[in-house]
Amino acid sequence: MKDFLSLAEERYSVRKYQDKAIEPEKMEKILEAARVAPTAANHQPFRIYILKSEEALKTIRGLTPCAFNAPVVLLFTYNEEEQWKNAQEPGIASGQQDVSIVATHIMLEAWDLGIASCWVNAFPNSRAAAAFQIPKQEKVVLLMPLGYADPAAEPSVKHKQYRLMDEVVKEL
Numbered sequence: 347m348k349d350f351l352s353l354a355e356e357r358y359s360v361r362k363y364q365d366k367a368i369e370p371e372k373m374e375k376i377l378e379a380a381r382v383a384p385t386a387a388n389h390q391p392f393r394i395y396i397l398k399s400e401e402a403l404k405t406i407r408g409l410t411p412c413a414f415n416a417p418v419v420l421l422f423t424y425n426e427e428e429q430w431k432n433a434q435e436p437g438i439a440s441g442q443q444d445v446s447i448v449a450t451h452i453m454l455e456a457w458d459l460g461i462a463s464c465w466v467n468a469f470p471n472s473r474a475a476a477a478f479q480i481p482k483q484e485k486v487v488l489l490m491p492l493g494y495a496d497p498a499a500e501p502s503v504k505h506k507q508y509r510l511m512d513e514v515v516k517e518l
């Protein structure tokens with residue numbers, strides 16, 4: 347069995363996919379990894395929309411080139427009313443963080459099952475919300491194309507450009 351750090355190091359953002367569906371049992375496991383993710387006070391304000399019909403894929407590809415040619419694109423939102431709010435710091439709430447944890451669970455579970463993905467922020471959030479009739483109390487956070495990597499896919503030059511440990515971690 348692969349250890350977690352090897353999986354995390356091996357995963358990279360895939361931007362070229364095979365024309366091959368994701369098996370339903372793999373999709374179920376991927377979504378279960380999302381469902382069990384931690385969220386602030388366990389409020390679970392996240393929602394995941396699965397874009398895989400011809401029409402939905404056409405719409406999202408029309409809004410951003412970063413849907414690539416993936417057979418499935420997940421759209422993540424959080425419900426502003428359900429998110430945890432920090433009573434000690436007005437204006438600070440958990441929605442963005444909760445969704446990020448959920449999306450990370452999906453990205454890594456998917457890779458473990460041989461399914462590639464790419465985290466995507468470069469799209470017009472409000473136009474996507476309108477196009478898919480997302481309820482108004484939900485904020486759209488990110489897209490995640492998912493699918494089998496094309497054999498020609500390779501990591502971008504940025505993939506291994508990590509800062510040094512002492513630049514990003516400080517002991518106080």
Ligand SMILES: Cc1cc2nc3c(=O)[nH]c(=O)nc-3n(C[C@H](O)[C@H](O)[C@H](O)COP(=O)(O)O)c2cc1C
Nearest residue numbers: 357358359412464465466467468501502504505506
């Ligand atoms: C918050 C966030 C937003 C991103 N947005 C995009 C995007 O819009 N389009 C894209 O192609 N990649 C996007 N990426 C992928 C990053 O460019 C990529 O993760 C980074 O360069 C490291 O490469 P790696 O994932 O291959 O290790 C995003 C990643 C994150 C975490």
